[in-house]
Amino acid sequence: MKTLLIILISSSIVNNVVLSQFLGLCPFLGVSKKTETAAGMGGAVIFVITIASFVTSVIYKFILGPTGLDYLQTIVFILVIAALVQFVEMFLRKNVPSLYKSLGVFLPLITTNCAVLGVALNNVSDGYNVLESVVNGFATAVGFTIAIVIMAGIREKIEYNDIPGPFKGSAIVLVTAGLMAMAFFGFSGVI
Amino acid sequence: MNKITERLYNGIIKENPTFILMLGMCPTLAVTTSAINGLGMGLSSTVVLALSNLIISALRNIIPDRVRMPAFIVVVASFVTIVQFLVQGFVPSLYASLGIYIPLIVVNCIILGRAESYASKNPPIPSLFDGIGMGLGFTMSLTIIGLVREILGAGQAFGKQILPLADASTGQAGYTPISIFVLAPGAFFVLSILVAVMNVVRKKSEEKGKPLPAAQGCLGEGCQGCGFASMCSGKSMEEIQATTEKSEKE
Numbered sequence: 421m422k423t424l425l426i427i428l429i430s431s432s433i434v435n436n437v438v439l440s441q442f443l444g445l446c447p448f449l450g451v452s453k454k455t456e457t458a459a460g461m462g463g464a465v466i467f468v469i470t471i472a473s474f475v476t477s478v479i480y481k482f483i484l485g486p487t488g489l490d491y492l493q494t495i496v497f498i499l500v501i502a503a504l505v506q507f508v509e510m511f512l513r514k515n516v517p518s519l520y521k522s523l524g525v526f527l528p529l530i531t532t533n534c535a536v537l538g539v540a541l542n543n544v545s546d547g548y549n550v551l552e553s554v555v556n557g558f559a560t561a562v563g564f565t566i567a568i569v570i571m572a573g574i575r576e577k578i579e580y581n582d583i584p585g586p587f588k589g590s591a592i593v594l595v596t597a598g599l600m601a602m603a604f605f606g607f608s609g610v611i
Numbered sequence: 612m613n614k615i616t617e618r619l620y621n622g623i624i625k626e627n628p629t630f631i632l633m634l635g636m637c638p639t640l641a642v643t644t645s646a647i648n649g650l651g652m653g654l655s656s657t658v659v660l661a662l663s664n665l666i667i668s669a670l671r672n673i674i675p676d677r678v679r680m681p682a683f684i685v686v687v688a689s690f691v692t693i694v695q696f697l698v699q700g701f702v703p704s705l706y707a708s709l710g711i712y713i714p715l716i717v718v719n720c721i722i723l724g725r726a727e728s729y730a731s732k733n734p735p736i737p738s739l740f741d742g743i744g745m746g747l748g749f750t751m752s753l754t755i756i757g758l759v760r761e762i763l764g765a766g767q768a769f770g771k772q773i774l775p776l777a778d779a780s781t782g783q784a785g786y787t788p789i790s791i792f793v794l795a796p797g798a799f800f801v802l803s804i805l806v807a808v809m810n811v812v813r814k815k816s817e818e819k820g821k822p823l824p825a826a827q828g829c830l831g832e833g834c835q836g837c838g839f840a841s842m843c844s845g846k847s848m849e850e851i852q853a854t855t856e857k858s859e860k861e
């Protein structure tokens with residue numbers, strides 16, 4: 421229980437996936453103009469990463485590991501994740517239309533998101549078991565959601581500010597991200 | 612021969628993936644804590660880019676159009692795995708400092724972007740040199756960014772102390788490293804200054820009547836390299852839903 425709690429806090433806040441590992445930067449910069457869109461993206465990422473961590477970790481533990489094929493992990497993981505996202509999208513559209521309505525549009529955006537593959541590879545390199553992997557995946561995705569929602573909130577305010585010409589657009593967003601990264605640095609003493 | 616030099620020039624200068632096209636920002640931010648790391652990451656990506664471009668271009672008439680993305684990903688992932696083991700075996704210190712970012716070359720949008728936009732439409736030899744050119748452009752940019760961060764953040768260049776450090780105990784004057792530049796926040800600041808400088812350069816060259824190629828990555832107007840460009844780039848929920856529904860009807 422204690423290990424799980426430590427994984428939860430460390431992956432969501434201390435080693436934030438966007439602000440200290442630079443994974444999932446594309447959606448972080450691209451889908452953070454409005455808070456509600458950012459929250460939707462965050463929800464979809466939580467959903468996909470949690471399922472993907474479970475599936476990849478089961479595949480690694482019970483198929484790749486015992487057969488000594490663990491050197492194929494990168495190829496297998498990327499294909500499994502791409503197929504899984506497609507499958508989840510089809511499943512939600514058919515069976516859970518209400519959830520599909522709020523998350524579905526973001527699912528195709530996540531297929532090539534490096535955070536999903538990054539979490540799967542981290543789970544292997546850190547030697548997590550299946551339960552720890554799922555918790556790590558969930559926590560990482562929560563960290564992503566926290567970062568993107570805060571960023572969207574700040575960007576809505578930035579719209580009204582007078583920004584020097586060359587910094588308009590993505591440059592000021594990166595400065596904001598840098599300041600957020602500094603703030604999150606303060607958590608590094610927590611664990 | 613002309614074609615080959617043109618491809619190399621195009622990749623290194625004219626359409627430099629980092630400075631001009633603004634692609635592959637994840638590794639650019641993550642590994643440029645020192646010039647050596649930037650160089651190592653750049654060269655690993657170059658090998659993957661050149662070989663996957665060659666193979667994809669050679670197979671371009673065999674791969675059915677519908678399944679081309681998964682096919683490209685398998686080719687790229689195979690080369691990434693090979694490069695990963697070579698780096699692990701021959702340069703273990705680099706492998707330790709790059710860690711997870713070597714397997715993540717698979718999802719680097721430069722590689723799939725080049726496969727989609729160049730290698731799948733052109734013969735193998737130009738594609739190979741397109742990959743080498745793009746890769747060298749990426750390597751050069753990562754090394755320069757890494758060098759800037761290393762000098763500001765530690766007073767070092769390629770691991771050698773070039774600025775003598777101040778020492779408070781002996782009262783010796785010298786350089787006090789701004790260590791935030793080798794930490795995570797520094798990466799964002801360096802990149803933001805780079806984007807701002809490029810905005811100025813872009814405007815100047817437009818005034819001269821020679822506009823630079825548009826940025827394609829997530830820092831540009833959209834993510835043309837990404838394939839989901841029409842959906843993404845900060846639209847509201849309703850707009851995204853409308854786009855998806857429209858594309859489904861078609």
